[in-house]
Amino acid sequence: MLELAVRKALPDFELDVDFCLDNGIMAVFGPSGAGKTTLLHCIAGLAEPDGGWVKLNDRTFYSSRDKVNLPARFRNIGYVFQDYALFPHMTVKKNVLYGVRGCKGKDNRYKLSVLEVLEMLKITHLQERYPGQLSGGEKQRVALARALMTEPELLLLDEPLSALDDGTRVQLRRELKELQRQWDIPFIIVTHSRTDLRALADRTLFLANGKQYRQINNGYPLFMYERG
Amino acid sequence: MAFDISPIILSVKVAVLATVICAATGTGLAWAMHRFKLPGKNILETVINLPLVLPPTVIGFGLLLLFGRNGPLGFVLEKLFNVRIVFTWWAAVIASTVVSFPMMYRSAKAGLASVSPDLEQAARTLGAGEWRVFLTVTLPLAWPGILTGIGLAFSRALGEFGATLMLAGNIPGRTQTIPLAIFFAAESGDMKAAGFFVFIITLVSFAVVYCLNSWPVSKKAVSKPQGGDGYVGTGCQKSLT
Numbered sequence: 001m002l003e004l005a006v007r008k009a010l011p012d013f014e015l016d017v018d019f020c021l022d023n024g025i026m027a028v029f030g031p032s033g034a035g036k037t038t039l040l041h042c043i044a045g046l047a048e049p050d051g052g053w054v055k056l057n058d059r060t061f062y063s064s065r066d067k068v069n070l071p072a073r074f075r076n077i078g079y080v081f082q083d084y085a086l087f088p089h090m091t092v093k094k095n096v097l098y099g100v101r102g103c104k105g106k107d108n109r110y111k112l113s114v115l116e117v118l119e120m121l122k123i124t125h126l127q128e129r130y131p132g133q134l135s136g137g138e139k140q141r142v143a144l145a146r147a148l149m150t151e152p153e154l155l156l157l158d159e160p161l162s163a164l165d166d167g168t169r170v171q172l173r174r175e176l177k178e179l180q181r182q183w184d185i186p187f188i189i190v191t192h193s194r195t196d197l198r199a200l201a202d203r204t205l206f207l208a209n210g211k212q213y214r215q216i217n218n219g220y221p222l223f224m225y226e227r228g
Numbered sequence: 229m230a231f232d233i234s235p236i237i238l239s240v241k242v243a244v245l246a247t248v249i250c251a252a253t254g255t256g257l258a259w260a261m262h263r264f265k266l267p268g269k270n271i272l273e274t275v276i277n278l279p280l281v282l283p284p285t286v287i288g289f290g291l292l293l294l295f296g297r298n299g300p301l302g303f304v305l306e307k308l309f310n311v312r313i314v315f316t317w318w319a320a321v322i323a324s325t326v327v328s329f330p331m332m333y334r335s336a337k338a339g340l341a342s343v344s345p346d347l348e349q350a351a352r353t354l355g356a357g358e359w360r361v362f363l364t365v366t367l368p369l370a371w372p373g374i375l376t377g378i379g380l381a382f383s384r385a386l387g388e389f390g391a392t393l394m395l396a397g398n399i400p401g402r403t404q405t406i407p408l409a410i411f412f413a414a415e416s417g418d419m420k421a422a423g424f425f426v427f428i429i430t431l432v433s434f435a436v437v438y439c440l441n442s443w444p445v446s447k448k449a450v451s452k453p454q455g456g457d458g459y460v461g462t463g464c465q466k467s468l469t
Contacts, residue, residue, distance in 0.1 A: 044353055045352075045353075046349050046352065046353070071352070072349070072352040072353050073352050073353070073354075073355045073356060073357060074355075075353075076355075077353060078353070079349075079350065079353040081346050081349070081350055083346065085344070085346040085347050085349070085350035086350075087347060087350075087351075087364075087365060088347075088369070089368050089369060098351065098354050098356070098364075099354030099355050099356075146354065147353075147354075150354055150355060
């Protein structure tokens with residue numbers, strides 16, 4: 001369960017958001033420059049809010065009252081960047097393995113096999129290639145594999161489909177949905193595409209000028225709208 | 229015809245040492261300036277770049293004031309460690325380091341600035357600490373800039389004349405580097421010796437610049453498609469169903 005309430009001053013407005021997310025895919029929807037990426041950064045620990053709190057599964061990542069701000073590396077949150085941010089000097093295999101450090105066998109959890117993740121995302125044949133040799137869709141899958149290899153408790157995706165052609169976008173939308181059901185962790189997907197919203201979101205957070213809106217006049221999903 | 233090759237050995241020794249010092253401190257400082265918002269950043273930046281625009285004799289004079297017997301650093305070093313810097317080969321190393329430092333710093337800074345902050349952020353979300361981010365992401369991607377800085381700093385250190393002459397003097401066999409040997413050989417009319425050293429230093433500088441220019445080409449060749457090698461496991465398994 002992700003619980004958060006964050007405030008952060010941005011150059012033109014203040015980001016002011018609060019919500020809880022148990023599971024499923026939540027879309028953060030809004031125009032460019034609405035503070036969507038900043039919200040993801042605040043959750044992941046890449047930016048420090050000015051106030052509020054961020055809790056995931058009862059662990060406090062940020063609390064302005066208790067002066068807690070856990071660095072990103074300890075949050076165990078997967079993050080897929082808008083331009084994928086694959087390390088260009090490493091092969092796909094090394095990229096995917098980057099977040100894997102030793103065996104996490106303490107609480108009887110099993111370590112993921114790289115091959116399983118690569119196969120799940122259909123990129124096994126790409127493992128010795130460099131990011132510069134991949135198509136947009138392939139890069140997206142590698143970025144997903146890299147984030148999932150760390151066994152995150154929450155996955156954040158910043159405009160994951162925006163740079164892809166229509167065919168790849170439709171396919172990846174379906175795969176993202178399947179992936180979320182398979183992994184059973186909450187996904188937060190930033191998008192400004194209404195098609196993505198309809199196809200992917202179990203819930204929607206509409207963001208404009210840093211404020212969340214509970215109602216949208218055009219009839220699209222309301223804040224925390226629950227799909228049937 | 230036999231020439232005294234001690235200036236060549238000394239020059240290489242001085243230039244290598246100065247380059248190593250510059251590479252470590254220049255990259256470190258460039259990283260700190262790139263990464264943190266330091267107070268007085270613009271002033272510090274100006275001071276770092278000053279040796280680029282100041283005449284080497286001015287730098288030599290300043291170093292002489294610092295490291296001379298009555299200078300603050302010279303006095304401390306002599307009293308505490310009984311070490312004298314002026315007119316030793318260490319003086320040549322210091323002069324070369326100070327003069328070459330901006331070359332290294334500027335190149336390293338440009339190299340570091342070329343690394344996308346998203347890549348460093350991605351490494352952090354994958355559990356990497358700052359040191360690991362630097363070693364595995366920032367440094368390898370900034371490497372072309374750092375390597376250029378190393379090449380430029382080495383060439384500049386090898387050719388350093390004015391500041392070296394003022395701080396280290398011209399003592400054959402002890403502080404006489406190639407540029408000093410060229411100047412004093414030419415001045416005394418020994419054009420053959422001067423020509424010999426000119427040839428050597430031109431050859432080395434040519435090789436450094438040639439290597440720097442051709443390096444990115446060989447780097448690109450690394451990322452050619454390679455075949456997969458089957459299973460890449462991490463030892464344990466997890467059921468995903």
